[in-house]
Structure formats: C-alpha cells, structure tokens
Amino acid sequence: MTIPAPPENADTLPPYPVGLRLAGRRVVVVGGGGVAQRRVPHLIAAGAVVEVVSPVLTPALEGMIGEFTWHDRRYAPGDLDGAWYALALTDDAEVNAAICAEAEERRVFCVRADDASEATAWTPATGRHAGVTVAVLANRDPRTSSTVRDEILEVLREGRIGLNHGRRRSPGVVLVGGGPGDPELITVAGRRALMEADVVVADRLAPRELLGELPPHVELIDVAKLPRGRSASQEEINRVIVEKALEGKVVARFKGGDNFVFGRGFEEILACREAGVPVTVIPGVTSPIAVPGVTGLPITHRGVAHEFTVISGHLPPGHPESLTDWDAVARMTGTLVLMMAVQNAPVIAERLVGGGRAPSTPVAIVCDGTMPGQRTVLSTLATVADDLEREQVRPPAIIVVGDVVAVAHPERFA
Numbered sequence: 190m191t192i193p194a195p196p197e198n199a200d201t202l203p204p205y206p207v208g209l210r211l212a213g214r215r216v217v218v219v220g221g222g223g224v225a226q227r228r229v230p231h232l233i234a235a236g237a238v239v240e241v242v243s244p245v246l247t248p249a250l251e252g253m254i255g256e257f258t259w260h261d262r263r264y265a266p267g268d269l270d271g272a273w274y275a276l277a278l279t280d281d282a283e284v285n286a287a288i289c290a291e292a293e294e295r296r297v298f299c300v301r302a303d304d305a306s307e308a309t310a311w312t313p314a315t316g317r318h319a320g321v322t323v324a325v326l327a328n329r330d331p332r333t334s335s336t337v338r339d340e341i342l343e344v345l346r347e348g349r350i351g352l353n354h355g356r357r358r359s360p361g362v363v364l365v366g367g368g369p370g371d372p373e374l375i376t377v378a379g380r381r382a383l384m385e386a387d388v389v390v391a392d393r394l395a396p397r398e399l400l401g402e403l404p405p406h407v408e409l410i411d412v413a414k415l416p417r418g419r420s421a422s423q424e425e426i427n428r429v430i431v432e433k434a435l436e437g438k439v440v441a442r443f444k445g446g447d448n449f450v451f452g453r454g455f456e457e458i459l460a461c462r463e464a465g466v467p468v469t470v471i472p473g474v475t476s477p478i479a480v481p482g483v484t485g486l487p488i489t490h491r492g493v494a495h496e497f498t499v500i501s502g503h504l505p506p507g508h509p510e511s512l513t514d515w516d517a518v519a520r521m522t523g524t525l526v527l528m529m530a531v532q533n534a535p536v537i538a539e540r541l542v543g544g545g546r547a548p549s550t551p552v553a554i555v556c557d558g559t560m561p562g563q564r565t566v567l568s569t570l571a572t573v574a575d576d577l578e579r580e581q582v583r584p585p586a587i588i589v590v591g592d593v594v595a596v597a598h599p600e601r602f603a
C-alpha cells in the first residue's frame with residue numbers, strides 16, 4: 190500500500206474533530222511543567238492510564254502522583270511504545286520534535302506545546318456543563334478558542350439552549366441553597382437546578398435577582414405570600430412541594446444560604462420521604478462563614494481561634510425552649526457566630542460576660558452581607574447593646590464575637 194504525500198495546502202485544512210475515549214488506554218505525557226499541569230487532570234478524568242516522563246514536576250503535578258505514573262527522567266526513544274496518544278510538552282524544541290517523530294512513526298497522534306503546525310493533534314479549549322462537553326478549536330488561536338468556549342458555556346448555564354437532561358429532569362424536589370444574597374454566590378449546580386425547575390418555591394432571604402432570570406414558563410411560589418401563621422406556613426410549604434412533585438414536576442426549594450443551616454431543610458426532606466417523593470440536596474454557601482468572609486473577617490485564624498460555634502439567637506438565654514448551654518458557650522475561647530440574634534444580642538452579650546467572657550471581647554455585626562446595603566458595625570460585648578441601638582441595626586445580620594474580629598480590624602482593637 191502506498192501512502193500519498195500530504196497535500197500542499199495541508200496547513201490550511203481544518204482539523205477533524207473527534208472525542209477520544211481514553212479509559213484504560215496508555216497516554217504518554219513528556220514534560221512536567223505548566224502545560225502538563227493543565228492537561229494531565231483532564232486525561233485522568235477521562236480515565237486514561239497516564240505516564241509522565243520528566244525529570245521535574247510542578248508541585249501541583251507532584252500532588253497528583255499516584256493518579257499517574259511518573260518516570261523521573263528525560264524522554265528516551267521508545268517511550269511511546271504502546272501509547273494511544275502522546276503529548277510533547279517539554280520546553281526543548283528538539284526533544285518535542287523527536288517525540289513527534291517517534292509518534293508519527295508509530296501512528297500515534299501527538300500534540301506539541303511549542304509548535305502546533307508540526308503536531309498531528311490539537312488540544313481544543315474545553316468545558317463541561319450538564320453532561321455536555323464543549324470543545325473549541327479556533328484556528329490555533331488559543332485566546333479565541335477559550336473566549337468562544339466561555340460564551341457557549343455561559344449560554345448553556347443560563348439555560349438559553351434547552352438541554353434534554355433525561356435523569357436530571359425526573360420529578361421530585363431539589364433543595365437548593367442560594368448563598369448569602371449576592372446572585373453570583375450561588376453554586377453552579379444550584380443555578381442549574383433553579384433554571385431547570387418547573388416550580389420554584391422561594392424564601393424571603395433567597396437571592397431575589399436570580400428569580401428574575403427564570404424562564405417564563407416556570408411557576409414561582411413566594412413563601413412570604415403563603416397563608417400566615419408561623420408553623421402552619423411550614424406545613425403549607427411541605428404540602429405544596431409534595432403536591433407539585435406528585436403532579437410530575439421538578440420542584441426547586443430555594444432558600445438563602447444553606448437549607449440545613451437554620452433552614453428547616455430536613456423537615457421538608459421528611460415530608461417528601463413520607464409521600465414517596467425523591468429529594469436531592471444542593472448545598473449553599475452559608476452566611477455565618479461567607480458574610481464575615483466577604484468583609485475580610487476570617488472566622489478562624491492560626492494562633493487565635495481553633496474553633497467556631499454557630500448559634501441561633503432567636504431565643505434569649507434562659508428561655509424554656511432554648512437548647513443552648515450558654516455557660517458552656519461563655520467558657521469557649523474561639524469564635525462565636527450569632528444568627529437571627531439582632532433582637533437578643535444585648536441579653537446574649539450580658540450572659541456571655543456573666544459566664545466569664547471579657548467585656549472587651551471584640552464584636553463585629555455585618556448587616557445585609559454581600560448585598561447592596563452591606564455594612565459592618567464594630568463593637569464589644571460591653572457596648573453591643575448601645576451600638577445596635579445607635580446604629581439602628583436591622584436583620585439580617587451576622588454577629589461575630591471573638592478575637593478574630595481584632596485580627597481583621599487592628600485599627601479599632603489595638
């Protein structure tokens with residue numbers, strides 16, 4: 190069989206796109222620098238049997254040893270024996286050329302980091318969303334490829350192209366944590382679940398702006414507008430989500446933060462289980478950690494706080510229904526994060542001081558965290574009652590008590 194020479198215009202012809210199924214197949218990566226660091230995780234994710242040949246590895250690649258085999262040496266002819274695919278990623282053009290030559294001889298497709306025109310394969314800019322792989326090759330211009338890739342992924346994430354999700358679209362309830370308020374702080378999975386739902390049951394603290402992006406056919410049920418009466422309304426929510434799911438709909442139960450952090454999420458799970466409705470959970474970025482975090486206030490700091498405790502302050506200390514041992518809390522030295530505590534903060538502060546915490550213990554109150562009106566009020570256990578009053582603090586607010594506040598605000602607590 191004779192092999193014709195490649196056509197003169199070979200360089201201008203388009204590549205032939207293909208998805209390699211590499212599971213269990215040997216792939217040889219020569220080079221252990223930045224390019225290899227970006228490629229190897231994708232090869233591992235595809236199930237390839239990856240061998241890296243390089244006398245040096247980046248620290249990130251070193252951390253992945255075990256997921257690939259490392260040959261701690263330079264490339265030697267014969268390395269591509271048995272390979273299905275090869276990547277010439279060294280910073281030495283001659284070595285890369287030698288690897289490509291061996292690949293050519295063995296009929297192994299080979300990418301080349303330094304000179305795409307000499308390679309037999311090109312790596313597209315890739316991304317995945319909801320089981321769809323996007324791969325873009327833009328005429329060897331990596332910047333264009335990644336821009337196009339990002340645009341396509343954005344369209345998919347926003348649900349502007351309807352994807353047929355099969356399993357994911359089966360009826361049931363999904364608890365979606367919306368994050369602390371900024372619509373950018375929902376997770377990728379949470380946003381997708383929201384956009385794919387038939388019915389969204391939303392709380393007052395759930396990020397409102399995201400609701401404006403829902404496709405027009407989605408039924409939006411605003412819990413704040415359900416029939417009143419405190420516990421009756423939770424029962425009503427349970428009833429609504431179960432009923433809609435039994436009608437065959439995909440129901441997203443959408444709340445601020447995380448549904449299991451003072452969110453009654455598990456009550457909804459129990460209601461669904463009782464009715465035989467399948468439930469899944471998408472965790473959210475929770476406010477006791479995220480709200481201080483965005484202001485630059487860490488809830489742990491080495492040498493300062495070895496613990497953090499999140500407490501609901503909706504009941505005052507000593508209330509017959511309170512489950513909190515405030516004496517034990519007062520003895521702790523770490524960070525306290527109080528939620529739903531604006532009203533009871535004065536009595537809580539008094540109780541903590543009474544239990545032994547220093548009156549000078551720093552306090553930070555962050556109101557409307559991650560939202561347009563965000564503000565921080567700095568105080569101490571001794572003065573927090575006055576400061577809340579004077580600054581007219583209103584919920585929602587996160588109150589952080591402990592020395593981490595002084596770490597974040599040394600100018601105030603010198």
Ligand code: SAH
Pocket residue numbers: 369370394444445446447448449450451452474475476477480527528529530555556557558559560584585586587
């Ligand atoms: N499930 C939510 C918390 C619900 S309880 C979560 O995981 O974050 C409601 C309390 O959360 C509020 O009283 C307040 O203490 C706190 N909170 C929620 N979002 C907040 C925000 N953006 N800023 C300040 N506090 C917030």
